[in-house]
Amino acid sequence: xxxxxxxxxxxxxxxxxxxxxxxxxxxxxxxxxxxxxxxxxxxxxxxxxxxxxxxxxxxxxxxxxxxxxxxxxxxxxxxxxxxxxxxxxxxxxxxxxxxxxxxxxxxxxxxxxxxxxxxxxxxxxxxxxxxxxxxxxxxxxxxxxxxxxxxxxxxxxxxxxxxxxxxxxxxxxxxxxxxxxxxxxxxxxxxxxxxxxxxxxxxxxxxxxxxxxxxxxx
Numbered sequence: 001x002x003x004x005x006x007x008x009x010x011x012x013x014x015x016x017x018x019x020x021x022x023x024x025x026x027x028x029x030x031x032x033x034x035x036x037x038x039x040x041x042x043x044x045x046x047x048x049x050x051x052x053x054x055x056x057x058x059x060x061x062x063x064x065x066x067x068x069x070x071x072x073x074x075x076x077x078x079x080x081x082x083x084x085x086x087x088x089x090x091x092x093x094x095x096x097x098x099x100x101x102x103x104x105x106x107x108x109x110x111x112x113x114x115x116x117x118x119x120x121x122x123x124x125x126x127x128x129x130x131x132x133x134x135x136x137x138x139x140x141x142x143x144x145x146x147x148x149x150x151x152x153x154x155x156x157x158x159x160x161x162x163x164x165x166x167x168x169x170x171x172x173x174x175x176x177x178x179x180x181x182x183x184x185x186x187x188x189x190x191x192x193x194x195x196x197x198x199x200x201x202x203x204x205x206x207x208x209x210x211x212x213x214x215x216x217x218x
Contacts, residue, residue, distance in 0.1 A: 005063040006161050013165040016058040020051050021173065026180060029122045041112035043123040044105030067157035077153035087147035094133040094140035128185050130192060136201045138178070138192065142170040143199045174198060 022028065024047065033040040072080055101107045102125060111117040118125075133140035149163055181189045197203035 002065055002067065002157070005065045006157070009062045009158060009161045010165055012058050012062050013162060013169075016054050017165070017169045019054050021176060023047055023050065026122070026183070033119055033122055038112055038117050038119050040119060040122055041108040041117045042105070044103075044108050046105075047123065048105055062158065062162075064156070064158040069155040069157055069160050071155075072153045080151050080153045084148055084151040087144050087151060090133065091141065091144035091148055094144055097129055097132045097134055098141075126181075126184060128181070128188055128192075130196075134196075136196065137199050137203075138196050139170070139174045139199050142174060146170060146199075171199070 029040065029043060032043060099107070105123070107125075108117065108121075108123060133144075137143055146167055149166060152159070178189070178193070194205055197205050
């Protein structure tokens with residue numbers, strides 16, 4: 001019974017993950033832009049809201065076994081909580097390098113209403129910024145999100161399975177995301193890959209080293 005519940009959680013999560021990735025694909029966005037033109041400016045907001053909806057459906061439908069994997073006691077619960085707070089600070093630090101209004105889809109709509117939207121941007125203006133936490137790992141938001149979600153004083157079986165699925169999805173998503181970044185930024189991003197590790201500071205990078213001089217786009 002427990003095995004079936006674990007399988008159901010994993011299947012439902014990856015159905016959500018597939019929909020999330022499919023809707024984020026450049027091919028889908030280009031096809032939509034061909035049909036609706038400049039109104040693609042509203043796509044980013046739609047994407048974020050639909051992702052929230054699909055995750056809510058996943059969470060609602062997933063079985064939640066009444067199994068506690070571990071429950072830390074003093075002082076380990078306090079230590080874990082402190083580490084979780086530090087990871088949240090790291091997550092906020094990482095997000096400072098991102099234009100949150102662009103990420104949420106608000107600025108796109110503002111540009112559309114001001115008749116200044118560039119349809120070639122599809123749903124988001126992207127700039128390659130190597131600053132803050134991005135100087136140490138290429139995906140600091142994924143790294144600190146994993147730490148924040150994993151550092152829990154109490155871990156249920158449902159949460160553990162979901163957490164493992166999230167780690168797999170983040171890693172696979174980073175590969176997919178980097179393919180799109182290489183398509184957009186070319187050698188600039190390849191040089192960045194050869195200088196900075198994916199998600200673990202000081203970890204393995206791609207083989208050939210380059211002198212990294214990436215121009216920050218304002």
